[in-house]
Amino acid sequence: MIDTLPPGTLVLETQRLRLRPFTLSDEDLARALLCDPQVMRFVTDPLTPAEVAAHMPNAVRRGAGGRIGIWAVEEKATGAKIADGVLTPIPIDSTEPDWDQVVPDAYPTDLIEVGYLLTPSAWGKGYATEICARLLRFAFEMTALELVVACTDLKNLNSQKVLRKCGMRDCGTGRAYAETVAWFEITREDWLVRA
Numbered sequence: 001m002i003d004t005l006p007p008g009t010l011v012l013e014t015q016r017l018r019l020r021p022f023t024l025s026d027e028d029l030a031r032a033l034l035c036d037p038q039v040m041r042f043v044t045d046p047l048t049p050a051e052v053a054a055h056m057p058n059a060v061r062r063g064a065g066g067r068i069g070i071w072a073v074e075e076k077a078t079g080a081k082i083a084d085g086v087l088t089p090i091p092i093d094s095t096e097p098d099w100d101q102v103v104p105d106a107y108p109t110d111l112i113e114v115g116y117l118l119t120p121s122a123w124g125k126g127y128a129t130e131i132c133a134r135l136l137r138f139a140f141e142m143t144a145l146e147l148v149v150a151c152t153d154l155k156n157l158n159s160q161k162v163l164r165k166c167g168m169r170d171c172g173t174g175r176a177y178a179e180t181v182a183w184f185e186i187t188r189e190d191w192l193v194r195a
C-alpha cells in the first residue's frame with residue numbers, strides 16, 4: 001500500500017520557479033507547449049488543440065500516491081505558466097506512455113523518465129536545469145524509485161546538456177518512443193553522491 005502524499009508536498013519550489021501538479025485548468029499551458037512547432041521540434045509533430053483536449057485526462061493523472069505525473073511550472077516573479085515537468089512511465093516501443101500504469105496505489109511497472117517542455121520565451125535562462133534538478137530531488141527524496149531515466153532526440157544537444165548538468169549519465173543511444181534516442185540515467189546512489 002502506498003501512502004498518499006498531502007497535496008502541499010507536491011508543490012515543488014526552486015529559487016525562481018514553482019512546480020505544482022497539472023490541473024484541467026492548465027489546458028492553456030498544454031496548448032502553448034504541445035501545439036507550438038518550435039517547442040515540439042525534437043519531440044513529435046505538434047498537437048492540434050483538439051488533441052490537447054483529449055490528452056488532458058491523462059495530463060492530470062497521478063500515480064503512486066501523487067508522486068508520478070505531470071507538473072505545471074510557474075515563474076515565481078510573474079506567476080506566468082512557462083513549462084511543464086514530468087516523472088512519467090517511459091514508452092519503449094510505442095509513442096505514448098502507458099497512462100493506465102499511472103494509478104494512485106502503485107508505481108508504474110515501466111521505467112520512470114524525467115522530462116520538461118518550456119515555452120520559447122523561457123529558454124536560455126537556466127530554467128530547464130532548475131526544473132529537472134528539482135524533479136530528480138523529489139524523485140529520490142519522496143519516492144521509492146532507484147533509477148530515473150531520460151531521453152532526447154539524438155540532435156537535441158541543448159536538452160542533453162541539461163541532463164548532464166543535472167548529473168544524469170550519458171548512456172549513448174537507446175530505444176524509447178519507438179525510435180532511437182539519446183539515453184540518460186541517474187540512480188539513487190549517483191544522486192546521493194552529488195547531493
Ligand SMILES: CC(C)(COP(=O)(O)OP(=O)(O)OC[C@H]1O[C@@H](n2cnc3c(N)ncnc32)[C@H](O)[C@@H]1OP(=O)(O)O)[C@@H](O)C(=O)NCCC(=O)NCCS
Nearest residue numbers: 039042116117118123124125126127128129152158159162
Ligand atoms: C532544450 C530546452 C529544454 C533548454 O531549456 P533551457 O532552460 O534554455 O536550458 P538550460 O537550463 O540549459 O539554460 C540554458 C542557458 O541559460 C543560461 N542562463 C541564463 N541565466 C541563467 C541563470 N540564472 N542560471 C542558469 N543558467 C542561466 C545559461 O547560459 C544556460 O546555458 P549553459 O549552462 O549551457 O551556459 C528548451 O530549449 C526547450 O524546452 N526546448 C524545446 C523542447 C525540448 O526540446 N524539450 C526537451 C525534450 S527532451
